[in-house]
Amino acid sequence: MNYQNISVTRRSPHLGAFIEGVDLSAQLPGETIQEIRNALLEFGVLFFRNQDLSETEHIHLGEQFGTLDEPHPVFDCNQDDPRLTIIESKGRAGDAEHYWHSDVTYQVAPSLGSILLARKIPESGGDTLFASMYAAYDTLSEPIKKMLESLTAQHSIERGWGTALRMRPNGEKEVQKLKEAFPLQTHPVLRTHPETGRTALYVNEYYTSRINELSESESEGLLRILFHHSQLPDFQIRHHWQVGDVAFWDNRCTQHYASHDYGAEHRLMNRVTIVGDQPYFKH
Numbered sequence: 168m169n170y171q172n173i174s175v176t177r178r179s180p181h182l183g184a185f186i187e188g189v190d191l192s193a194q195l196p197g198e199t200i201q202e203i204r205n206a207l208l209e210f211g212v213l214f215f216r217n218q219d220l221s222e223t224e225h226i227h228l229g230e231q232f233g234t235l236d237e238p239h240p241v242f243d244c245n246q247d248d249p250r251l252t253i254i255e256s257k258g259r260a261g262d263a264e265h266y267w268h269s270d271v272t273y274q275v276a277p278s279l280g281s282i283l284l285a286r287k288i289p290e291s292g293g294d295t296l297f298a299s300m301y302a303a304y305d306t307l308s309e310p311i312k313k314m315l316e317s318l319t320a321q322h323s324i325e326r327g328w329g330t331a332l333r334m335r336p337n338g339e340k341e342v343q344k345l346k347e348a349f350p351l352q353t354h355p356v357l358r359t360h361p362e363t364g365r366t367a368l369y370v371n372e373y374y375t376s377r378i379n380e381l382s383e384s385e386s387e388g389l390l391r392i393l394f395h396h397s398q399l400p401d402f403q404i405r406h407h408w409q410v411g412d413v414a415f416w417d418n419r420c421t422q423h424y425a426s427h428d429y430g431a432e433h434r435l436m437n438r439v440t441i442v443g444d445q446p447y448f449k450h
């Protein structure tokens with residue numbers, strides 16, 4: 168792909184690029200937005216350094232790429248505009264999201280992409296890892312690929328958030344409320360990317376609870392194989408944050424993992440999540 172308005176540097180064979188020459192706090196020209204979209208499709212996750220964004224500018228940035236998702240049902244949210252999610256660890260151990268996942272796959276139409284800004288990072292650690300689910304699919308053996316074509320899986324908000332919420336006072340009530348608001352969703356195990364047409368593996372350890380067409384033990388065994396495969400370092404990059412870094416990733420073909428290796432130190436990120444479409448698989 169040829170880029171005229173942004174400078175693009177690939178980070179690894181399967182995914183990731185640094186983008187330079189763009190100030191994300193500004194209203195972006197149409198050509199720049201189009202090139203960032205193209206780069207997202209080509210690389211899966213984009214990194215922008217030294218972005219000085221207010222909360223309002225962060226929200227506006229997300230709006231230039233689509234409709235923003237409703238306020239996150241569990242994370243804290245910005246008081247003025249709750250579509251801005253606050254992901255903060257401060258003196259707490261065992262926070263959630265330290266599992267490989269793609270954002271909000273328990274929804275009917277999970278997110279297209281998320282834009283994360285680093286506001287406060289630990290002295291060391293607190294990296295985020297990203298993995299290409301195209302590469303995970305491409306490297307499966309042909310008989311397994313064939314078998315996955317006809318399978319669908321359940322995605323459960325309880326699987327992701329249940330344990331952390333139940334540790335809070337009144338946690339069980341919160342879990343039941345969430346389950347009512349977000350009933351189990353079924354998505355195909357393989358997802359056709361709606362823009363690139365490529366196939367991605369679409370199960371994640373945080374939210375995918377069961378393969379519908381298999382017995383419980385078969386489902387458990389196959390999911391274990393697929394989670395292990397999708398988490399191989401071969402398909403990953405690791406981003407070491409600086410304050411002011413922005414990462415923009417495509418939730419339709421990547422997964423990510425926030426490393427919780429910084430004890431009680433303070434880490435503060437803001438995220439906006441862009442609404443996507445209902446996953447499908449096309450032969």
Ligand code: SIN
Nearest residue numbers: 254264294295425436
């Ligand atoms: C997320 O899972 O969206 C947050 C990732 C991070 O905090 O690094």
